[in-house]
Amino acid sequence: ARFVEGEFCFMTGIQAGQKPLPKRLLVGRPFEMAMNRLVPLLVGAVREEDHSTRQGLFAEVEASVQSETRKAKFSILPHRTLVAVTVPALMRAAESFDRLDATANSARLAIALRQYKRDHGEYPGQLEPLVPGYVDALPQDPFDGQTFRYRRDGDGFLLYSIGRDRTDDGGAPTQNRSGDLPWRAAR
Structure with a gap:
């Protein structure tokens, strides 16, 4: 959530006259008004810890972006483009954070x-024996909360997150960045 708040402060600074964007884009402040409506929704979504609730909030943000870009008083192309590009970029940043968290x-x-294998001679059959001796608690996959x-896997193991597409592909790596995020140890 801090990166979204930081981006909001940055955009507020821009609107206060720091001029990284041409001033003509901010005339009439439709961009500012739209962002003032959208950024709090986005911050709320990013702060939400429950994964399914967060995904619902992201869907609301996406719908709000579509609504903002269709408003008649917001029809000036640069303003519409700024909102249509800025908010989805912030949402992608939140998904990137989830990917880094999973990794x-x-x-x-x-x-x-x-460490468990070093102490016991083999990997555990499931993750639960790692608690509390090796980790305080089992972390949740940020993409589904599980x-x-x-x-x-033989003498090794396969550990993975289901990734951005939220589909369990059995830990199979994918060509795109949306599939499972596997961590495989051969032994």
């Missing part, structure tokens, strides 16, 4: 799994 938590779990997926 960091996967790394923490992978380290805990290695525990990270894990299974032993």
